[in-house]
Amino acid sequence: MSEQEQEKSKRRRRTAAKNGSSAQTTEQTVVLDPDTIKLVDAEAVGPDLDVTLPVRLEAETVKLVDTATEFAASGTLPVALDSAAMQLVDADVAPDVSADILPTTLDIAAMQLVDADGAEHTTPVAVRNISAGAAHSRIDSLLAALESEIRAMPTSDEERQSAIAEVVGLIRGSVTRWPKKVVETAMAALKSNINSDYLDADFWKGIGLVLRYQLDANVDSLRRRWRGDYAVDEFGLDYEILELARPLLTFMYTKYWRVEASGLENVPEDGRALLVCNHSGVLPWDGAMVGMALQNEHPNQRMLRNLHLSWFSSLPIVAPLLSRMGQVQALPENAERLLNRDELVGVFPEGLKGVGKLFKDRYKLARFGRGGFVKVAIKTGAPIIPVSIIGSEEIHPNLYNLKPVAKLMGFPYFPLTPTFPWLGPLGFIPLPSKWYIIFGEPISTAEYGPDAAEDPLLVSQLSERIRSIIQATILEKLKTRPGVFLGE
Amino acid sequence: MERRTVLITGIAGRWGRRLARQLVKFPIIRVIGLDIRAPERSIEGVEYIQADLRNPLLVELLRKEKVEAILHMVFASGLSKESRKLSSEESFQTNVMGTMELLAAANAAGVKQVVLKSTTMIYGAFVDNPVYLTEDSPLRAREGMPNLRQRYEIARFVASFRRNHNLKIAVLRFPGIIGASGASSLMQYLAQPAPPMLLGFDPLFQVVHEADVIGSILHAMTTEANGVFHIAADGIMPLSQLIRRVGRQPVPIFHPLAYGLRRIPGLKNNPLLDQIVPFELDFLRYPWVVDTTKMRAELGYEPKHTAEEAVETFRNTLRLKRYTDVLPGRSKTDGIRAFLKGRREKEEQL
Incomplete structure (x- = not known):
């Protein structure tokens, strides 16, 4: 059954429920709406009773709490990861009667319940509003319960007990000021730690x-490196160096630019793929962030080998550092070999024209080189995944390219940004824009066969197609972007 | 059973001697050694001829002795004391002209195969070298040190010779050779107390064990291989790691300074500076790692030692040097042996 048909049948069921007035049966309808599942209880008095149910895919069960009735009506909603059905049990009503099947597939992100008497609440409630109000009051009541639970705990250690209870109280006090996610994380941590022995000498x-072990390990690793007792891979990647850089990169990824990555399911779990990304931001931070997205959020934590400009290989310090961090010079031979090793290869076909473009040209994709990346992909049969990066254009607004200075210093460009070179080394600090990285659907190249790599028409067509996909995705995202720096 | 005759040129040199030592073990092989120098020590079973390679009688010799294969190990690299004495014209005569005439003679005398030893430095170290150079990559080490220029000349000659003649020529290109003997430009560089590096550069290095140099040459000979092959040990490492593994600590030098030193006219080709870094500085700066797929796929040679093992062998040799002050392989004159030999000859004469 196609999606449309499914949708139709749901509509039919909904109208049937409206017309027929069988007293006890409840009919559920599934309506597509991102991010939240909304339950509307029609029997109660209206939108005030709305409950948001954030469904995370990894959750085994989701608990529903009706805030209006203060735990009077609460139900559990077991969500199995791959199951196509959810069951809703309303504790308030007789359990056997209200047990209903709520058909849903995982990618359907929102649901609406319509009661038997036909009252239907389709009023779209803004997600933000609900989470701010209802979720907080829900958490608040949970915290209250937790606090009393701790206080009632039979334990000899009075001090410890009250300390924890106080912490809970503290959280309660500031819960309205905290983001929902933080409170939930804190809750989970607290709950699992009630019985741990923070105040124990042991x-x-x-x-x-x-700590001692860590110190020993560090001393030992220094000794090992002094002796040269470590390993690099076939392209010079040294995982120990990569681990050293990881804290900074993770900080930039999660805290500084708050990168939101989507479409990671388009990146294969294993096997080769060529990731084609737009390039911007004066300094090539965007490549590092795409790499971090794959390391942090891809289920297989895949390692990305970015191809960089030959110019970087001529720079002292930079050249070996890039090599040790798994980056490889952008040469067709290197790309081909990496792909034949079934690696993920990231390319930035705009090259210097992209990374050094002026601020006024932001989000306008430059020419995609000569399409060399397409050739390599066809030759190795690697799928091409268009990657659109939004946010990196604003990290170093390049207002003017001082060409004479660039020429004098042998740089490909010399940007004048609001901070560089006026603030000296501080000018290297990028601005904290909000980033989005969108991995597009893979474009297969295997069907052309390796010989097609020499077909200039096909190569330029594919190159242009990928460029327009990335450009369109960027424009689409820019339309809804709340602001350059906004967003959590 | 007909014995196969193998001619080793440059038998007095390191590689010639070692190859001969391996070959005499096979009863079906007859070894003739040719060199302009007298051998320090003669190996039993080798027939020595002391002569210049560029000799019109060479064809006759090859024909008369029914030489089937030639292992051409003559190359005055400027590393050893004697070869450093040669003028550039003399070394060109020996290296390039010698090889050209040898190939021509071999072809005329109906020799089946010639094996040449070359180096992967012939590609040159360049910023835009791919991480793995293949046998088809362009040879770009035309500038700089004379021996690489000569290698390039030879390679070009071999390529054109191959097009016009049916003689099988196996050219084996080796990266830095490492092992117990301590006698190669790379080992000379690594053996210093503090090998210099260029500040901020740490290219990937590739090595090959001495035993695999010998092994692959013999393999190419027995399989009558034809073509260019890279022979290198598995495993690459950054230069800094290579130096540390040998038990030394690298000393980084600001690269404009190092290049500047070499450009000062008085210091150009200064033996002392050349000994500190016995190759172009670019080889410490840019990558020149080669691909060895063809070695396995076409030549069918499997290296016996990994890079790690090769480096360890050399490190152990260096450690031993602390106590004996003699690098094995760099042979000191063996007085007793010479005395006994002279005595035996006298007795025979009587």
């Missing part, structure tokens, strides 16, 4: 041992 002894 606990701190353990911490001491761990």
Whole structure:
């Protein structure tokens, strides 16, 4: 059954429920709406009773709490990961009667319940509003319960008990000011730690041992590196160096630019693929962030080998550093070999024209080189995944390219940004824009066969197609972007 | 059973001697050694001829002795004391002209195969070298040190010779050779207390074990291989790691300074500076790693030692050097042996 047909049948069921007035049966309808599942209880008094149910894919069960009735009506909603059905049990009503099948597939992100008497609440409620109000009051009540639970805990250690209870109280006090996610994380951490022994002497002894172990490990690793006792891979990637850089990159990814990556399911779990990305931002941070997205959020934590400009290989310090971090010079031979090793290869076909473009030209994709990346992809049969990066254009607004200075210093460009070179080294600090990285659907090249790589028409067509996909995705995202720096 | 005759040119040199030592073990092989120098030590079973390679009688020799294969190990690289004495014209005569005439003679005398030893430095170290150079990559080491220029000349001659003649020529290109003997430009560089590096550059390095140099030459000979092959050990490492593994600590030098030193006219080709870095500085700056797929796929040679093992062998040799002050392989005059030999000859005469 196609999606449309499914949708139709749901509509039919909905209208049937409206017309027929069988007293006890409840009919559910599924309506597409991103991010939240909305339950509307029609029997109760109206939109005030709306409950948001954030469904995370990894959750085994989701608990529903009706805030209006203060736990009086609560139900559990077991969501199995791959199951096509959810069951809703309303504790308030007789359980056997209200047990209903709520057909849903995982990619359907929102649901609406329509009661038997036909009252239907289709009023779209803004997601933000609900989460701010209802979720907080829900968390608040949960916290209250947790606090009393701790206080009632039979334990000899009075001090510890009250300390934890106080922490919970503290969280309650500031819960309205905290983002929902943070409160939930704190809750989970608290719940799992109630019984741990923070105030136990042995606990701190353990911490001491761990620290000592860490110190030993660091000293040992220094000794090993002094002896040259480490390994690099076939292209010079040194995982130990990569681990050293990871904290900074993770900070930039999660906290500084708050990168939102989507479409990661388009990146294969294993096997080769060529990721074609737009390039911007004066300094090539965008490549690092795409790499971090794949390391942090891809289920297989895939390693991305970015291809960089030959110019970087001539720079002292930079050249070996890039090599040790798994980056490879952009040469067709290198790309081909990497893809034949079933690696993920990231390319930035705009090259210098992209990364050094002026601020006024932001989000206008430059020419995609001579399409060399398409040739390599066809030759190796690697699928091409268009990657659109939004946000990196604003990290170093390049207001003017001082060509004479660039020529004098042998740089490909010398940007004048609001901070560089006026603030000296501080000018290298990028602006904290909000980033989005969108991995597009893969474009297969295997069907052309390796010989097609020499067909200039096909190569330029594919190159242009990928460029327009990325450009369109960027424009689409820019339309809805709340602001350059806004967004959590 | 007919014995196969193999001619080793440059038998007095390191590689010639070692190859001969391996070959005499096979009873079906007859080894003739040719060199302009007298051998330090003669190997039993080798027939020595002391002569210049560029000799009109060479064809006759090859024909008369029914030489089937030639292992051409003559190359005055400027590393050893004797070869450093040669003028550039003399070394050109020996290296380039010698090889050309040898190939021509071999072809005329109906020799089946010639094996040449070359180096992967012939591609040159360039910023835009792919991480793995293949046998088809352009040879770009035309500038700089004379020996690489000569290698390039030879390679070009071999390529054109191949097009016009049916003689099988196996050219084996080796990266830095490493092992127990301590006698190669790379080992000379690594053996210093503090090998210099260029500040901020750390190219990937590739090595090959001495035993695999010998092994692959013999393999190419027995399989009558034809073509150019890279022979290198598995595993690459950054230069800094290579130096550290040998038990030394690299000293980074600001690269404009190092290049500047070499450009000062008085210091150009200064033996002392050349000994500190016995190759172009670019080889410490840019990559020149080669691909060895063809070695396995077409030549069918499997290296016996990994890069790690080769480096370890050399490190152990260096450690031993602390106690004995003699690098094995760099043979000191063996007085007793010479005395006994002279005595035996006298007895025979009587």
